[in-house]
Amino acid sequence: xxxxxxxxxxxxxxxxxxxxxxxxxxxxxxxxxxxxxxxxxxxxxxxxxxxxxxxxxxxxxxxxxxxxxxxxxxxxxxxxxxxxxxxxxxxxxxxxxxxxxxxxxxxxxxxxxxxxxxxxxxxxxxxxxxxxxxxxxxxxxxxxxxxxxxxxxxxxxxxxxxxxxxxxxxxxxxxxxxxxxxxxxxxxxxxxxxxxxxxxxxxxxxxxxxxxxxxxxxxxxxxxxxxxxxxxxxxxxxxxxxxxxxxxxxxxxxxxxxxxxxxxxxxxxxxxxxxxxxxxxxxxxxxxxxxxxxxxxxxxxxxxxxxxxxxxxxxxxxxxxxxxxxxxxxxxxxxxxxxxxxxxxxxxxxxxxxxxxxxxxxxxxxxxxxxxxxxxxxxxxxxxxxxxxxxxxxxxxxxxxxxxxxxxxxxxxxxxxxxxxxxxxxxxxxxxxxxxxxxxxxxxxxxxxxxxxxxxxxxxxxxxxxxxxxxxxxxxxxxxxxxxxxxxxxxxxxxxxxxxxxxxxxxxxxxxxxxxxxxxxxxxxxxxxxxxxxxxxxxxxxxxxxxxxxxxxxxxxxxxxxxxxxxxxxxxxxxxxxxxxxxxxxxxxxxxxxxxxxxxxxxxxxxxxxxxxxxxxxxxxxxxx
Numbered sequence: 001x002x003x004x005x006x007x008x009x010x011x012x013x014x015x016x017x018x019x020x021x022x023x024x025x026x027x028x029x030x031x032x033x034x035x036x037x038x039x040x041x042x043x044x045x046x047x048x049x050x051x052x053x054x055x056x057x058x059x060x061x062x063x064x065x066x067x068x069x070x071x072x073x074x075x076x077x078x079x080x081x082x083x084x085x086x087x088x089x090x091x092x093x094x095x096x097x098x099x100x101x102x103x104x105x106x107x108x109x110x111x112x113x114x115x116x117x118x119x120x121x122x123x124x125x126x127x128x129x130x131x132x133x134x135x136x137x138x139x140x141x142x143x144x145x146x147x148x149x150x151x152x153x154x155x156x157x158x159x160x161x162x163x164x165x166x167x168x169x170x171x172x173x174x175x176x177x178x179x180x181x182x183x184x185x186x187x188x189x190x191x192x193x194x195x196x197x198x199x200x201x202x203x204x205x206x207x208x209x210x211x212x213x214x215x216x217x218x219x220x221x222x223x224x225x226x227x228x229x230x231x232x233x234x235x236x237x238x239x240x241x242x243x244x245x246x247x248x249x250x251x252x253x254x255x256x257x258x259x260x261x262x263x264x265x266x267x268x269x270x271x272x273x274x275x276x277x278x279x280x281x282x283x284x285x286x287x288x289x290x291x292x293x294x295x296x297x298x299x300x301x302x303x304x305x306x307x308x309x310x311x312x313x314x315x316x317x318x319x320x321x322x323x324x325x326x327x328x329x330x331x332x333x334x335x336x337x338x339x340x341x342x343x344x345x346x347x348x349x350x351x352x353x354x355x356x357x358x359x360x361x362x363x364x365x366x367x368x369x370x371x372x373x374x375x376x377x378x379x380x381x382x383x384x385x386x387x388x389x390x391x392x393x394x395x396x397x398x399x400x401x402x403x404x405x406x407x408x409x410x411x412x413x414x415x416x417x418x419x420x421x422x423x424x425x426x427x428x429x430x431x432x433x434x435x436x437x438x439x440x441x442x443x444x445x446x447x448x449x450x451x452x453x454x455x456x457x458x459x460x461x462x463x464x465x466x467x468x469x470x471x472x473x474x475x476x477x478x479x480x481x482x483x484x485x486x487x488x489x490x491x492x493x494x495x496x497x498x499x500x501x502x503x504x505x506x507x508x509x510x511x512x513x514x515x516x517x518x519x520x521x522x523x524x525x526x527x528x529x530x531x532x533x534x535x536x537x538x539x540x541x542x543x544x545x546x547x548x549x550x551x552x553x554x555x556x557x558x559x560x561x562x563x564x565x566x567x568x569x570x571x572x573x574x575x576x577x578x579x580x581x582x583x584x585x586x587x588x589x590x591x592x593x594x595x596x597x598x599x600x601x602x603x604x605x606x607x608x609x610x611x612x613x614x615x616x617x618x619x620x621x622x623x624x625x
Contacts (some may be wrong), residue, residue: 165341
């Protein structure tokens with residue numbers, strides 16, 4: 001056993017394979033056949049997979065040779081599982097290496113490419129899984145003393161690595177930090193919300209360009225999303241509506257809007273600008289706009305101001321993680337940060353460098369932390385704010401209130417803590433709802449938001465995750481010759497229409513499954529009395545009952561706070577993170593990719609409910625009569 005813990009023997013046996021792996025990985029940047037001559041260090045995909053297979057095989061074989069010296073039965077079983085996993089991983093990577101095309105472009109690790117960043121995130125997810133397994137097994141083995149010395153630095157390193165991974169290790173969008181596509185919608189949408197509301201953003205942008213930069217606009221060829229119907233059209237179809245835009249503004253505000261459009265167009269560039277106009281507009285509720293409108297209303301748009309407002313989100317993320325550390329401990333905060341950074345669907349690509357896109361997450365984490373620390377009114381306020389900012393976080397209140405209702409039927413009383421939680425939510429509503437109406441030009445904005453949300457939710461997107469997305473998934477059909485020869489946008493519209501029809505045929509099945517899952521979860525959790533645990537377990541309801549864009553699934557990080565309550569849920573969570581990166585690296589079709597991720601997410605949610613139910617049953621059986 002002493003030899004097992006001695007790194008020297010292991011190092012000697014791995015040296016030859018490490019050397020082989022390095023030779024496979026690193027190659028000269030200016031090789032004649034390179035596909036990226038600017039790269040200082042790049043790797044062929046087949047070589048990357050083959051070196052991974054060699055390292056996995058080396059670790060498995062080394063541990064296999066050391067096993068006869070292991071006396072602890074539990075450690076022997078753990079070693080057996082690690083050996084089997086290593087062999088399976090080596091075989092999988094070897095098969096993958098044989099399937100890579102011979103002419104595949106190399107992956108650049110310096111300067112960093114998106115694919116290389118995904119590989120590094122996968123390695124961090126695997127390292128986090130190793131930490132969790134060691135944390136569960138090492139304290140009960142002869143490794144206990146050594147593990148106690150290294151566990152704290154290890155989990156801090158995981159947390160820091162996770163945050164670095166989210167920001168792509170400093171590469172951000174691999175061109176810049178700010179996300180102009182996002183800022184076009186949320187900077188302009190917040191600053192000019194009363195005039196633009198939810199259907200006039202693209203119309204008024206085009207009209208402003210026609211007045212200020214007519215040479216840059218060709219209505220005959222300009223594609224634009226009609227935000228009234230969510231149809232992709234040529235701008236000429238909206239020509240009469242464009243002329244009405246100045247009437248929504250005062251003369252002074254119209255001049256400011258035109259100046260902002262010209263400034264943003266010069267910063268974004270033609271390609272990014274045109275792709276932004278075929279998105280789906282500004283969709284945040286009026287309550288979200290309270291703080292952003294106060295920031296942007298009198299702020300001149302420039303590259304410097306865009307960078308300044310884009311820095312708010314990193315501060316919100318750090319503040320939320322600080323709340324988790326305060327309430328649940330540094331270890332849990334580091335695990336949450338690690339998952340946040342390595343989960344593929346919520347990567348920086350989508351909303352990173354945007355404007356106030358993480359306010360709901362910071363409020364959610366703060367609310368859960370306050371609930372854990374037994375400040376129910378403050379917790380309710382922050383959870384209410386999170387829900388008012390993005391609506392779906394209200395799901396984190398569903399189980400506490402449902403459990404209270406079930407208990408009230410039996411005991412005919414409601415606990416005081418729940419009344420205080422409800423009071424906090426009410427305070428958030430009383431505060432934000434009128435302020436939101438003021439920021440968007442009146443209470444009529446709520447009616448328009450509702451109509452826009454119905455339209456928005458009825459439109460399928462390729463990056464949605466959830467039960468609805470999985471049920472409506474169909475392989476790409478054989479489109480007509482006219483559609484096949486059309487441009488990418490027209491093919492995408494045809495595919496969306498097919499997805500809408502597919503969901504219509506399973507709508508009642510979706511409702512039945514969602515209600516059944518909610519009823520099962522509420523029934524299984526009825527004996528759990530702690531509101532903070534019930535609130536956190538609300539994460540399982542969202543993928544089943546909603547159909548959110550993938551970047552909102554960073555909310556799954558809240559499950560890490562159950563590490564001391566039910567560690568298997570956190571293990572499932574990091575298995576999900578690793579699987580999401582593997583799927584992201586191997587599946588090129590967005591429709592298939594997010595359908596596959598939906599399936600894995602739903603499995604993890606179901607497994608989490610069943611696992612925690614077993615925890616409750618075990619607790620009841622251990623309770624003396």
